[in-house]
Amino acid sequence: xxxxxxxxxxxxxxxxxxxxxxxxxxxxxxxxxxxxxxxxxxxxxxxxxxxxxxxxxxxxxxxxxxxxxxxxxxxxxxxxxxxxxxxxxxxxxxxxxxxxxxxxxxxxxxxxxxxxxxxxxxxxxxxxxxxxxxxxxxxxxxxxxxxxxxxxxxxxxxxxxxxxxxxxxxxxxxxxxxxxxxxxxxxxxxxxxxxxxxxxxxxxxxxxxxxxxxxxxxxxxxxxxxxxxxxxxxxxxxxxxxxxxxxxxxxxxxxxxxxxxxxxxxxxxxxxxxxxxxxxxxxxxxxxxxxxxxxxxxxxxxxxxxxxxxxxxxxxxxxxxxxxxxxxxxxxxxxxxxxxxxxxxxxxxxxxxxxxxxxxxxxxxxxxxxxxxxxxxxxxxxxxxxxxxxxxxxxxxxxxxxxxxxxxxxxxxxxxxxxxxxxxxxxxxxxxxxxxxxxxxxxxxxxxxxxxxxxx
Amino acid sequence: xxxxxxxxxxxxxxxxxxxxxxxxxxxxxxxxxxxxxxxxxxxxxxxxxxxxxxxxxxxxxxxxxxxxxxxxxxxxxxxxxxxxxxxxxxxxxx
Numbered sequence: 279x280x281x282x283x284x285x286x287x288x289x290x291x292x293x294x295x296x297x298x299x300x301x302x303x304x305x306x307x308x309x310x311x312x313x314x315x316x317x318x319x320x321x322x323x324x325x326x327x328x329x330x331x332x333x334x335x336x337x338x339x340x341x342x343x344x345x346x347x348x349x350x351x352x353x354x355x356x357x358x359x360x361x362x363x364x365x366x367x368x369x370x371x372x373x374x375x376x377x378x379x380x381x382x383x384x385x386x387x388x389x390x391x392x393x394x395x396x397x398x399x400x401x402x403x404x405x406x407x408x409x410x411x412x413x414x415x416x417x418x419x420x421x422x423x424x425x426x427x428x429x430x431x432x433x434x435x436x437x438x439x440x441x442x443x444x445x446x447x448x449x450x451x452x453x454x455x456x457x458x459x460x461x462x463x464x465x466x467x468x469x470x471x472x473x474x475x476x477x478x479x480x481x482x483x484x485x486x487x488x489x490x491x492x493x494x495x496x497x498x499x500x501x502x503x504x505x506x507x508x509x510x511x512x513x514x515x516x517x518x519x520x521x522x523x524x525x526x527x528x529x530x531x532x533x534x535x536x537x538x539x540x541x542x543x544x545x546x547x548x549x550x551x552x553x554x555x556x557x558x559x560x561x562x563x564x565x566x567x568x569x570x571x572x573x574x575x576x577x578x579x580x581x582x583x584x585x586x587x588x589x590x591x592x593x594x595x596x597x598x599x600x601x602x603x604x605x606x607x608x609x610x611x612x613x614x615x616x617x618x619x620x621x622x623x624x625x626x627x628x629x630x631x632x633x634x635x636x637x638x639x640x641x642x643x644x645x646x647x648x649x650x651x652x653x654x655x656x657x658x659x660x661x662x663x664x665x666x667x668x669x670x671x672x673x674x675x676x677x678x679x680x681x682x683x684x685x686x687x688x689x690x691x692x693x694x695x696x697x698x699x700x701x702x703x704x705x706x707x708x709x710x711x712x713x714x715x716x717x718x719x720x721x722x723x724x725x726x727x728x729x730x731x732x733x734x
Numbered sequence: 735x736x737x738x739x740x741x742x743x744x745x746x747x748x749x750x751x752x753x754x755x756x757x758x759x760x761x762x763x764x765x766x767x768x769x770x771x772x773x774x775x776x777x778x779x780x781x782x783x784x785x786x787x788x789x790x791x792x793x794x795x796x797x798x799x800x801x802x803x804x805x806x807x808x809x810x811x812x813x814x815x816x817x818x819x820x821x822x823x824x825x826x827x828x
Contacts, residue, residue, distance in 0.1 A: 694807035
């Protein structure tokens with residue numbers, strides 16, 4: 279595979295508001311659909327203000343176009359914006375429930391707590407021992423009622439609604455989501471697990487995940503979004519906000535298994551304070567189209583973040599991941615590796631950027647994206663970038679797009695291995711480096727199922 | 735469904751060991767010297783997490799017709815083309 283290195287300087291441009299944007303976008307959402315106003319709900323003042331502000335930004339921002347740099351390779355013209363509606367209770371009762379396989383532990387042998395969020399309602403479990411430690415692990419409506427002070431502390435502090443049309447949409451309309459709060463110095467031994475389940479067609483789902491890990495605390499959190507594949511389209515827009523306090527540690531495992539009819543948009547950011555540690559594992563297997571912004575901001579000296587991403591696409595899938603590693607303080611380390619394989623007519627886009635702020639000396643940043651194209655009709659675009667404004671740093675980046683080496687294939691075939699098995703072995707070997715960064719057998723097993731089914 | 739090896743625990747016992755008598759579904763010759771495809775008995779000569787190597791006394795062939803010079807074929811351990819020997823070892827042709 280040929281190594282391609284670029285020196286493109288690129289930052290995510292701020293979206294430019296447009297007056298006629300809401301009409302142009304054609305979504306059928308109204309202000310009355312916001313959870314703050316729906317069904318006579320009475321949300322706290324700060325939450326109403328947050329949603330109202332987000333709604334204004336949603337109305338002001340236009341649907342992204344391919345003329346915008348961040349959206350240049352992802353075309354939304356096929357999105358049937360006007361066809362989406364919020365799932366009501368009557369419809370929710372008819373939709374399929376979460377399959378049991380999604381509720382199995384992905385990390386370790388059990389959960390310390392589990393939240394299942396579906397259109398028909400939410401189930402929340404948290405072990406008494408963890409609750410006794412002061413940990414809050416609940417859904418958004420419960421957090422609004424029982425922990426408004428924590429919600430106020432975390433909401434909108436890491437991801438701003440005005441960052442994009444879909445961020446504003448999710449901020450205004452997300453009535454469902456998760457709040458995880460770990461108090462200072464608390465170590466949560468058992469992993470916590472949440473599943474966001476969004477079945478059905480022509481529906482719009484919005485989610486908001488908030489994780490606030492106080493100084494010196496430690497937790498492992500697994501969040502999965504999933505749905506069965508169906509005809510037509512469904513929409514999901516989500517926000518993930520992660521705060522890791524001083525000397526705290528967060529392991530965040532995120533799996534995207536949306537059905538292959540879902541148009542999925544998400545804005546995600548982790549903010550790390552001094553000597554904080556983040557291990558972010560990101561797997562993307564589903565959706566018709568995904569546009570994901572994932573960002574790590576190392577704000578305190580000595581912060582250390584690692585992001586391991588994998589994706590496997592087939593059919594007409596289009597996955598676009600936009601990652602950014604912001605080194606805003608000295609002596610910070612980031613290490614990002616994204617690996618993906620593509621079958622049939624699918625397409626992936628990865629745009630990565632390491633930004634080193636002035637004064638962020640002794641930064642060590644790494645980013646790499648490797649793609650294995652398994653079909654002549656598949657396409658992978660890989661655009662790494664660096665923007666360095668300090669003079670004593672080490673930053674490395676690279677990207678490769680390759681196909682199965684015919685010599686490797688021949689070598690295996692020459693020993694009697696069938697072509698199908700040989701391809702599988704090569705794909706397995708390709709993903710091996712990323713799998714070695716994922717010490718969770720459940721996550722690897724989920725990925726295995728996807729590989730086997732996509733290679734058939 | 736076949737496993738992928740990286741998803742299995744490292745302490746998992748191997749299905750096959752060196753010296754095991756196994757059968758592999760491959761192209762070989764029958765007693766009359768005709769090229770046939772079927773189960774052929776051999777001995778496991780190497781095992782690693784991804785590949786089991788099996789050696790045969792008789793000539794074996796690739797599906798495109800080429801003879802394998804050292805009579806060694808490889809299989810992933812979870813392949814459907816390898817199994818423990820079910821019958822007595824085939825006698826070599828006289």
